[in-house]
Amino acid sequence: MNREEIIEKLKEIAEFTVQDPSILAKMDETADLTADLGLSSVGILYIVIAIEEMFHIRMDDVSFGEFKTVGDVADYIEKKLGK
Numbered sequence: 543m544n545r546e547e548i549i550e551k552l553k554e555i556a557e558f559t560v561q562d563p564s565i566l567a568k569m570d571e572t573a574d575l576t577a578d579l580g581l582s583s584v585g586i587l588y589i590v591i592a593i594e595e596m597f598h599i600r601m602d603d604v605s606f607g608e609f610k611t612v613g614d615v616a617d618y619i620e621k622k623l624g625k
Contacts, residue, residue, distance in 0.1 A: 543623065548597075548616045555592040559585035571613030579612075597623065 543551075553569055560566055560579050568578075575581050581589065586606050593615070594601055599622040609615050 543597075545616060545620060548619050549612065551596055552593075552612055552615060555589055555596065558592070559588055569612060571611060571616060573612045575609060575611065575615075593619065599623065 549571060553566060556566060556569060556579060559581060560569075562580075565579060573579055575586070590601055590606055593599070597619055599619065601618075601622075604618065609618065
């Protein structure tokens, strides 16, 4: 899976937590998880679970608070997938 595919999968996941379609339309690697996407703690928990299931990885070695942007999450997923 390449980086573009990872970002697209992250957008699919975000559709369930980000209620404003205009925010999703502008979502890219530079989008801030809390400021731009408006993720709550419950939204972040959902995203962590969805990432683990969608990418078949465990995020037990990191705190989601360490991620600032969508690109940071994509970097982590790439690393976990061995890219």
